């Protein structure tokens with residue numbers, strides 16, 4: 585019977601914000617092992633770059649797809665290709681550039697794996713996952729199923745996957761270009777990201793309200809540098825909350841609350857919250 589590797593971990597080890605308590609990690613390296621892994625309540629983690637996890641951790645199993653779902657090495661320049669959900673996005677963006685393929689440049693600097701990038705429809709104003717995504721393969725109710733991208737209702741930081749679906753692979757379609765032109769577009773994206781903090785964070789905490797930017801709103805309220813414990817509103821970018829060292833989820837939640845109390849517009853969290861009452865799914 586195909587097995588998953590199971591161990592207790594602290595979720596702060598697997599999140600970019602470096603916050604989050606204990607859980608049972610199920611590292612799965614073949615699709616068949618998902619049958620056993622999904623037999624009890626579970627969650628799926630990608631690169632942990634959009635997660636705020638409670639200090640108490642989560643009672644559910646946390647499934648992570650292992651190396652055999654990372655297809656970066658087999659990407660040799662096809663315009664249309666299936667890639668495993670654990671393929672790292674930064675490597676994919678760079679490799680597409682070297683191969684002269686366009687479509688992923690707008691995702692430069694997003695520290696996700698492909699599964700998490702599709703689940704969030706990650707992107708920037710220069711482009712998002714939905715630009716190239718054609719189809720996904722998900723493991724749901726004990727079987728693999730294929731869904732066309734248009735069934736996922738992809739929108740700003742949103743994809744509608746079936747309840748409990750583990751995204752296993754995604755089919756992307758890239759456009760032929762040449763490495764230099766792709767690089768030029770990446771340089772533009774890179775320049776726009778220059779002001780973002782380099783320390784531990786989970787990217788933008790809040791979604792941008794229609795026609796405005798959460799960073800601008802937080803900045804206008806004079807909240808850059810606001811701090812609870814080791815959690816701080818970044819000095820460089822109002823929508824980034826950084827962990828200066830030993831921030832807890834409790835610190836981060838208090839800081840989010842203070843931001844909400846002191847901003848004029850209701851701000852919706854972009855992060856997924858794990859292990860909290862009434863968490864955003």
Ligand SMILES: Cc1cc2nc3c(=O)[nH]c(=O)nc-3n(C[C@H](O)[C@H](O)[C@H](O)COP(=O)(O)OP(=O)(O)OC[C@H]3O[C@@H](n4cnc5c(N)ncnc54)[C@H](O)[C@@H]3O)c2cc1C
Pocket residue numbers: 600627628629630631632633634635649669693694695696697698699700701702703704705706707708741745749750751752785786787788856865
């Ligand atoms: C420095 C920094 C910069 C960032 N910049 C951007 C940016 O420019 N644009 C942007 O959109 N985001 C940005 N982010 C946020 C983050 O990278 C994205 O939201 C990304 O899509 C999350 O991917 P992940 O693999 O880390 O997923 P995780 O954070 O691990 O998970 C996010 C959600 O996806 C689900 N999920 C993950 N994998 C699977 C799977 N295989 N099957 C089913 N569900 C799954 C999880 O259950 C969870 O609900 C940034 C983050 C950081 C730290």
